[in-house]
Structures are given as structure tokens and as C-alpha cells.
Amino acid sequence: MNKGNTPSVETRRPDRAALIIAAVLAVIAGVIFWDVSRLTGLAGYSQVGPTTVPYVIACCLIGLAIWTAAEGIRGDFAEREPQQFGPVIWIVAGLAAQMLLLNILGFSIATGILFALTAGGFGKRRLWLTIPIGIAFSFFVWVIFAKLLQLSLPAGPFERLFF
Structure with missing residues (x-):
């Protein structure tokens, strides 16, 4: 009152x-x-x-x-937390790296770097671990799409090493 x-x-x-x-x-x-x-x-x-x-x-x-x-x-929306720009920069950097490296290094490496930088945006900053994990996951996806489904994805040196 x-x-x-x-x-x-x-x-x-x-x-x-x-x-x-x-x-x-x-x-x-x-x-x-x-x-x-x-x-x-x-x-x-x-x-x-x-x-x-x-x-x-x-x-x-x-x-x-x-x-x-x-x-x-x-005005019924819940109060939002303040925006943190650090994680956004990590993720945008990953997207930019993938776009720039996709035709040069191939799908697996470029998408593995995207995976690692996105994980960095979520707090996992151990790039020495997340880059190889991302490349492995991306290579598995590349094999499914490029070899099993016969879709065209950019192949780089890593993909040519196996196929």
C-alpha cells in the first residue's frame, strides 16, 4: 500500500x-x-x-x-538474463571458419572445427579434445551422406585418406 x-x-x-x-x-x-x-x-x-x-x-x-x-x-514475458556475447562470438567464429574452410579442408575438418568452437561457446574450451571429437563425428556424418546416400559433400584430405 x-x-x-x-x-x-x-x-x-x-x-x-x-x-x-x-x-x-x-x-x-x-x-x-x-x-x-x-x-x-x-x-x-x-x-x-x-x-x-x-x-x-x-x-x-x-x-x-x-x-x-x-x-x-x-509484458507477460519472464525477465531475461543479460546477453553474454562471448559464447555468441565463439559460435559465429565456428560458423565463419566452417564456411571459409569447407572447400579447402573438406567437410569433416571444417565441421569438426565448427563443433569444437560451438562447444567452446558452451564452456568446453579444451580444443585439443573437442576438435578431434568433432572431426570424428563429422567424418561419420560425411560417410553416411556421401557414401551411403550418394549425396555431394565437399571432400578434403581427411576424406580422401579413407576413400
Whole structure:
């Protein structure tokens, strides 16, 4: 109670981050709707065609955008922890390293480095251990996709050593 014996009302301000997320969801849904509108002649004899699933996804995204905006306006989101930029930098560095090294060193080594730097972002900073583990996992994935499923993934010196 405050001095005037009237109950204090906690006023919550709209959550700007939630409103931005809602706007981004709505924009993505709009892009999907626009793209689906260009495919309208492909339905053929059935009502279910190549436009059905993207249309459903766009409708769901609109629903999520409305829900997120309503929660953001009410301010009902839980208090968020402050953003830590160190882990984000580790993960972005891993993605950049993979993109730069993929055609040079091949899938296994480039993705192994991504694995190790992402693990570093989550607190596992022993790169001498996480890089070989990441390369081993990535090589296993490469074998499944490139050799068993016959999909094209960049091969580097490590892959050529075995195949």
C-alpha cells in the first residue's frame, strides 16, 4: 500500500524485444505467402499440392506472431538474463571458419572445427579434445551422406585418406 491507502498498480511496459520478434515472424510469414501465391497453378486435380505445407506454415507463423505480440504488449514475458556475447562470438567464429574452410579442408575438418568452437561457446574450451571429437563425428556424418546416400559433400584430405 502506498501513502494514500490505494493499492499500487505495477505497470508493465510493452516488451520491445517480443514485439520485434513478432514483427520478424510476420515478415517471414508474408514472404512465404508471397512465394506460395506464385505457385497457385500447380495444384492440379487435387486440393493438396506443393502450396499446402508452406501455406500451413505461414498461417502458423502468423498465429505465433499475433500471440507473441499480445504477450509482448501485456509484458507477460519472464525477465531475461543479460546477453553474454562471448559464447555468441565463439559460435559465429565456428560458423565463419566452417564456411571459409569447407572447400579447402573438406567437410569433416571444417565441421569438426565448427563443433569444437560451438562447444567452446558452451564452456568446453579444451580444443585439443573437442576438435578431434568433432572431426570424428563429422567424418561419420560425411560417410553416411556421401557414401551411403550418394549425396555431394565437399571432400578434403581427411576424406580422401579413407576413400
